[in-house]
Amino acid sequence: MFLNCIRRRLQFLGEKLPRYQRNISKYNTRDDSCDKTSLLKQLCADRYYISPEAFHTRTCTYGPLGTELKKNIIEQWTSAVRSRAYVFGITTSVQSRMCEESVRIVNVGALQEIINQDSLSKKEASQKIQTLMKDSVSVRTSLLQGALQQYIQALELVNRTLPFGLAETGLCHHSDSQLRHSSGCSFEVTESSLVWFCSPRTSSQWMDYWAHQRLQWWRKFALGPSDFDMCNVVDEELKEGTSHGVKVLYKFPWGSETLETLWSLGDTLLLKTHQGTYTKLQCRDGRKSVVPHVISVSANVDRGMLAYLFNSFQLLKKTDNKQKLHQRMVLKLHPTLTPVKVALDMGRGSSSELRRVCEGLFQEFLEAGISTWPGYLDTMSLSLENLHTKYDEMGVLFTVMVSESTLKSGLLLVRNRDTTIRETMHISEIKCFLLKYLSASENF
Template sequence: MLSYSLRNVCILKPSQCRITRALQHTWRHCSTSPSEGLDQVRTLLQLCVDRYYVSPGQTNTELFQRGVSCSYGPLGTELRRNLLEQWWHSVNSSTEQVFGINTLSSSKDTGTDALRIVECEPLKHILEQQELSKEQLIQKIQTLIQRSPSLRENFLQGALEQFVPSLELVNRKLPFGLAETGLCFHPSDGSGCPAEVTQTSLVWFCPPRTSSQWLDHWTRQRLKWWRKFALSPSDFSSSVVPEEELEESASRGVRIVYSFPWGQEPLETLCSRGNTELLQTYKGVRSKLQCRDGRKSVPHVVSVTGNMDRGVMAFLSNSLQQLKKEDSKQKLLQRKVLKLHPVLAPVKVALDIGRGATVELRQVCEGLLQEFMDAKISTWPGYLETLPTSMEQLNTKYDEMGVLFTVVISENTLESGLLQVRSRDTTIKETKHISEVKNFLSRYISAADHI
């Protein structure tokens, strides 16, 4: 099967494409009815487009819903970055001896079932040779494919190759882990084009006698981490990978899954892989692999592989609340709020101006914006908006963006230093002195991170 890209290369896979399971779950897994679930999905996808999480376009939103890398908007990009930072922090702080690595996305791998980058010009040249028989044509194309660099589908092999160079770093003692994040390529789901996925990977090397306990340890840690940021933690759960679905080298596996409106989808997969792949990587030379654990044994591998694009989708789905409210004319309206965890929220505070001298108020906003930036508090400069908008409309917009607080600078601020702070989660408006706001926000975010 040949799959062409719009650039000067195409991506090929010698064998038949494997089918993903992204949206093949049945509705019987849902806690809501099919129509309610579909409505939730439509509402979420439209909100993500309207509020700068995902770029518009049917194809792009379909990629996003499938849990693969899509074209993110400014807020979606920031949310994914926050999620990756928290993942990195979690694997480094939950136990000692985890080191970051960076491997190439392509290599001269000799595997016959790998995705490969093939330049179009050599391929076109072969196809234009009309004197070739069918068998000769197939042979030349196969040779071209096999000589082309392969694209990684996960980070495992790169970590295995880094094992021996990393041994001296840890004085040849176990356990330790190698972590990496970045893009990987998943085989086509029938569309003819492989999908990019933002993956996280922890490859944990441990003594053979403790590999089962380490798999259990990391399962508890990872489920706890996902639930930490959830508005509804029970939507995140773990399940054992059925034996028939395990990779050939894995003896045991666990999935961290999220219950979407259409069914459960895996966010992370943990596997106890034994030492077969490690031995294959180093051509069976056991002496290179032995560590100081009191026995001359080859370490076992526990892999933790996550899909952060699906993780972004999971937290957006989990945080969306649709609440009933009355407007100023006592008309019943539906209020949509993205109650993202304070640490993950792309925008912590929005700065707006109320009534008063516009030039002076903007100067105050600029000074406050600089304070927030210095404190690494992401801020939406709403005061730069030129179109007249009511505070009610602004609150609706910021709630749907997931902004934690809205700070309004008014004429009263110029006179007394007092301003108004509105909370996304409670809708309560408090009056604070301008000198207190930065510390208040920093303490709030820090406290939320330690819950």
């Protein structure tokens, strides 16, 4: 893959090779979606979700809220695929032994030095580059190969019984060769993978099962489920040994992109990975011994996170008492995915006493596993309306306000992000209420 990046620049002798320039392709967004996209882009930067580059390139930097959201997505993805019996988690090396299918990390300085040597002939330059690539580190482009390599050990673990699966989440380097404005280079992504081994006679049924399950999973956490869709992979895009492919798509403002891909791989890759060990690959299927078929499920977690951000982003308009129109931005992320469940703040009153109450609640929430934002530590005083605006943009589910009333009667003011309703609740009831709400939302 790395050769594709170089070949366009290797026009030696007679031409001096241009210096490496990084081209960032930008999406051609429609006019009616530019405003929403730019607002979400700014919100994600202001509230420390992801860097603005995520909207234009294939990689991004995560802030504290983005890191927590990504972690929640991975946890739910893993929990869903491992809900079946005989699905085991594995960890494999980032470095790849399959050189023909891998990406190589090359020292850019050494490469540039070769390119800038005008005295070298085209053949000499090519030989030096080939040597540089041979000595470089090879990294994986998917998690599939690692699971295939662990098949024999896992087969013994399940007493040679089908079906079973191997699940993993890790960093990979994907190619952008299928994009409209492709450079042929690679970009780093977080991938979640399930490799499912099953009987040849049931592989088509399992393919249908996993395709249905995966689409339902993406829609489960969506505010607008219809933006997630599924399509079959056209024959021209089928890989070697693949009989069928399915894509789970999300409809971004600039067009649909693939979030997850399922492949029915047959036994071709498994046999290729373990050449000369045919009998060790066999397992029981009734009275027969067979080599299993492989179904690969792989999700791009980074694109999936961006899809949920778009899907949950809402622009709400309201008119105040003076008939002025206000626009309110809200990240209505699913309660299970939202990074912060509760924000703790304090109103007017004895600041030292109110802070002690907040600190007590904060510890109580954390011990119960409720992610909490310590707003009471913020030294910048905000009006209640501005505070709610801030937490809506962060996607915080509930705002709990401790005030003088709490000291007198134990009553808290609790505001719901989705309904904007504010209600009073006794301090002894708040933890139980939050746990019940979050538990119910997981099963919704």
